[in-house]
Amino acid sequence: MPLLKQARPKVLVPEKLSPDGLALLRSALDVDERKGLSPEELLEIIPHYEALLVRSETKVTATVLQAAKRLKVVARAGVGVDNVDVGEATKLGIVVVNSPSGNIGAAAEHTIALMMSMARKIPEGCASLKAGKWERSKFVGVEVKGKVLGIIGLGKVGLTVARIAKGLGMTVNALDPYASPAAASSASVTLVSSLPELLSSADFLTIHTPLIASTRGMISDAELAQMKPGARILNVARGGTIDEAALLKALESGQLSGAAIDVFTSEPPDPESTASKLIAHPRAVVTPHLGASTVEAQENVSVDVCEQVLDILKGSLPRSAVNAPLILPEEYQKLQPFVRLVEKIGNLYTQHYASLPGGSMARNTFDLIYQGEVASINNTKPLFAALIKGLLAPITGQEGLNINIVNAELVARERGIFVSEQHSRDPHDDSSYSSLVTLIARPPSRPSSRASGLPEKSTGAPQLQHQRVISGTCSGGQPLITRLGRFEASFAPEGTLLICENYDSPGKIGVVGSILGREGVNINFMTVAPVSSKLSIHNAPSDAKFVKDGPTEVLSDVSGSGKTEALMILGVDRVVPQQTAEDLVQEGGVLSACAITL
Ligand SMILES: NC(=O)c1ccc[n+]([C@@H]2O[C@H](COP(=O)([O-])OP(=O)(O)OC[C@H]3O[C@@H](n4cnc5c(N)ncnc54)[C@H](O)[C@@H]3O)[C@@H](O)[C@H]2O)c1
Numbered sequence: 001m002p003l004l005k006q007a008r009p010k011v012l013v014p015e016k017l018s019p020d021g022l023a024l025l026r027s028a029l030d031v032d033e034r035k036g037l038s039p040e041e042l043l044e045i046i047p048h049y050e051a052l053l054v055r056s057e058t059k060v061t062a063t064v065l066q067a068a069k070r071l072k073v074v075a076r077a078g079v080g081v082d083n084v085d086v087g088e089a090t091k092l093g094i095v096v097v098n099s100p101s102g103n104i105g106a107a108a109e110h111t112i113a114l115m116m117s118m119a120r121k122i123p124e125g126c127a128s129l130k131a132g133k134w135e136r137s138k139f140v141g142v143e144v145k146g147k148v149l150g151i152i153g154l155g156k157v158g159l160t161v162a163r164i165a166k167g168l169g170m171t172v173n174a175l176d177p178y179a180s181p182a183a184a185s186s187a188s189v190t191l192v193s194s195l196p197e198l199l200s201s202a203d204f205l206t207i208h209t210p211l212i213a214s215t216r217g218m219i220s221d222a223e224l225a226q227m228k229p230g231a232r233i234l235n236v237a238r239g240g241t242i243d244e245a246a247l248l249k250a251l252e253s254g255q256l257s258g259a260a261i262d263v264f265t266s267e268p269p270d271p272e273s274t275a276s277k278l279i280a281h282p283r284a285v286v287t288p289h290l291g292a293s294t295v296e297a298q299e300n301v302s303v304d305v306c307e308q309v310l311d312i313l314k315g316s317l318p319r320s321a322v323n324a325p326l327i328l329p330e331e332y333q334k335l336q337p338f339v340r341l342v343e344k345i346g347n348l349y350t351q352h353y354a355s356l357p358g359g360s361m362a363r364n365t366f367d368l369i370y371q372g373e374v375a376s377i378n379n380t381k382p383l384f385a386a387l388i389k390g391l392l393a394p395i396t397g398q399e400g401l402n403i404n405i406v407n408a409e410l411v412a413r414e415r416g417i418f419v420s421e422q423h424s425r426d427p428h429d430d431s432s433y434s435s436l437v438t439l440i441a442r443p444p445s446r447p448s449s450r451a452s453g454l455p456e457k458s459t460g461a462p463q464l465q466h467q468r469v470i471s472g473t474c475s476g477g478q479p480l481i482t483r484l485g486r487f488e489a490s491f492a493p494e495g496t497l498l499i500c501e502n503y504d505s506p507g508k509i510g511v512v513g514s515i516l517g518r519e520g521v522n523i524n525f526m527t528v529a530p531v532s533s534k535l536s537i538h539n540a541p542s543d544a545k546f547v548k549d550g551p552t553e554v555l556s557d558v559s560g561s562g563k564t565e566a567l568m569i570l571g572v573d574r575v576v577p578q579q580t581a582e583d584l585v586q587e588g589g590v591l592s593a594c595a596i597t598l
């Protein structure tokens, strides 16, 4: 029989990307280069892809992201992610990565190239000569040496521009409320405290900020009027930071001697737009968003983001995620087994306790307690995300599967789930394990259960409600459940399990086995979990902790029957029908039977 070939993840590349990065992808993924897609075509094909690689042209809108059913990552081969709806991607659990430093040098050199071109009228001289003319006196320029360069945004590109400009003999002033004074001073840049101060001192003004609320339209009529008459302006950052109509007016009036622009509010500009009039102005030096267009920069950004795409599709964390927390690879290695454990604990919680009176989501406030070695992990975001995923996966289907460190907090907030994470390095009571993770569901307080509209039904057994606790550890890198409610357990949370609560009496196993056998359900393994003699959980809301409890008999006889209870956990080979679970209670005499799949 021919072997079924497993489908490889698919990557859509709708823009020109350097082949160096794409070559890395081809070993593991199907790379689909589809340049020139219309927005409608993109929307139509995006459901087939696990990854999308773009530059600044493709508009990755909320509609595109919502249509992308399998998308795990949007990779921006460059810096600016303003063409990606990062908020929507976060909601959907799609990681957005970029290449924050691959094209800094290219953008800075392009800025300097435009400044020199504008100062020395290179484009005009070149065009004139190509037109067969020899016009020398018409193209007299100015020198930059000894002039003042004003920089708005002293980030990676801004600082690189500043260093080159210093080398050209310029004085450099900068405005950036978040810039490091040490970095500015080491580049001999004077940080000024206000925009008017920067504008009035600059012979050349250059913008190197992202396009955000505080920078949109930051240079308009009023600001241009504050500049020295005859000053020159540059924008190699983002269209929209300078008001194009105001800039055109300032060029026409002669307030500005020149403008050098690489980026526009709409790209490519509409032929009827103000931007197109600006482009046509004789004292404007313009390029079609070429700041990052060097062979070197394109290789850098392509390799950078393609490596990250591979990481994400392998299940690791990328190094430059725009919407995910930074977790170092070595820390992640340590976390990984516990991520699986916590997800299993959450999943087990919902499936097991949802079958009890009151239902799982009657409780929405949890304590997640890390004890022993695991408590030394500081960045527990992946564990938090795993818990939310585990809790919700059994009741939300596809949405549950899409929960990850990108959107876990948002999802938890939207669903009103509160988790208090607690670290305790003190040795825990069960010292046979080096690490222990415990989930405790707090009983709903009266006002909040009313507010949530999910009142918990009384089971007539308040002690049971107080024992919604699951503990686990990692043994040989594999998850192991060590406590389920009042019972001291030891089972791997894998596959289909039947969890039966019963009185610990001879012959019970045989009865259960024969009922299951009658239904064609095979038992793979069985383990009995006695009532724990060691631990109990006190219901302290904010500082839940383990304490030694009273005499064992009190715990063993929570039902008040005088008999000893135990939990029987059976690993079975197929899903157990609800009717069979009911038969186990009716005919088999077990107290409760709950079938779960982990
Ligand atoms: N034209 C191109 O091809 C090209 C190439 C690379 C980068 N870029 C663009 O250049 C810009 C800068 O890139 P970067 O890598 O230096 O980014 P960066 O994040 O390193 O630097 C941006 C700086 O702007 C500062 N800033 C933010 N708001 C500000 C405000 N209101 N006033 C003053 N400063 C403010 C920040 O503090 C930061 O220091 C981005 O918009 C990027 O997309 C364009």
Ligand SMILES: O=C(O)[C@H](O)COP(=O)(O)O
Binding pocket: 055, 056, 057, 077, 078, 079, 080, 081, 103, 289, 290, 291, 292, 293
């Ligand atoms: O933000 C960036 O990295 C630049 O604007 C480059 O854009 P590009 O990849 O479309 O050239």
